[in-house]
Amino acid sequence: MAKPILDDELWALIEPLLPPPKPRRSRYPGRKPLDDRGLLTGILFILQTGLRWDLLPREMGCGSGMSCWRRLRDWQAAGVWDRLHEVLLAKLRAADQIDWSRVVVDSSSIRAVGAGPKTGPNPTDRARPGSKHHLITEAQGIPLAVILTGANRNDVTQLHPLVDAIRPIAGKRGRPLSKPRIVQGDRGYDHDKYRRPLHAAGIVTEIARRGEPHGSGLGKTRWVVERTISWLHNFRRLRIRFERLAFIHEAFMKIACCIICWRKLKNSFC
Structure with missing residues (x-):
C-alpha cells in the first residue's frame, strides 16, 4: 500500500486550525463543500x-x-500555516528538540516564471526574473521563519525582518522563546548598520567579515541552514516560482517549513 501524503496524526493537528465552512442556505444550498x-x-x-x-x-x-x-x-x-508552525514548534520545544543556543540565517535564489510581486532581476542568473527565499533556523536547522523577496534584494536587508518574524515558541512553563542569543550569518550579512540594532537588543552577532580570508570557522555550525534550504527545495514546487501571486508561493514555503518540523517531531519519538 502506498504511503499516504497526509497522515492521520498531522491532519489531527491541522483540522482544528481550519476556518469553519460558510453556512449553507436552507432553500438553495448549492453544491456540498x-x-x-x-x-x-x-x-x-x-x-x-x-x-x-x-x-x-x-x-x-x-x-x-x-x-x-x-x-x-x-x-x-x-493564517492557518502560521498557527500550525507555532503549534509544531511548541511541540518540538516540549520534546526538548529546540536548540536556542544560536540562530542561523541564509538565503537562496530561484527562477520565477513571469513577473509578479516579490520578483526581480536575479544577479546570479543573467538578470532573469527571480525570487529569493530568506530563512532563519535554530541551531539544528529547524526552520523558525521564512521570507520571500525579489532576487535582487540584498541578504542583509532581511536580517532584522527574519529575527522579528520569529514567533514566540511555547511548549514549556515560563516565558516563550522569542529573542535569540546569537545570530550567525555569512559575509552577505556583514554591515555594521544592521549589527548595531541587534547588539542594542542584547543579541550577539557572529557574521563573517568582508575582505578577510576564508576560515572564520562559522561553517562548522552555519551549515545547518544550508541543509534546511536543501530540504525546502526537495519540494519541487519551491525550486522554480510558477505563482504570479506572491502569497500563494509564500503559502507553499510555510507548508514546507511545517512539514520539516513535523518530520523532525516524528523522528524525535522514534
Missing part, C-alpha cells in the same frame, strides 16, 4: 511534485486543481 482533507492532500501533492494545478489527478479524490488553489488561498489568508 468539498472535503478539506482531500483538498489539502491535493495541495501537498502539488507542493511535492511541482505539477501544474490543471494536471492534478482527479483519481486522488481531491477535486479539481482550481478548487485546491482556492482553498490554499483562503487558508493562507486565514
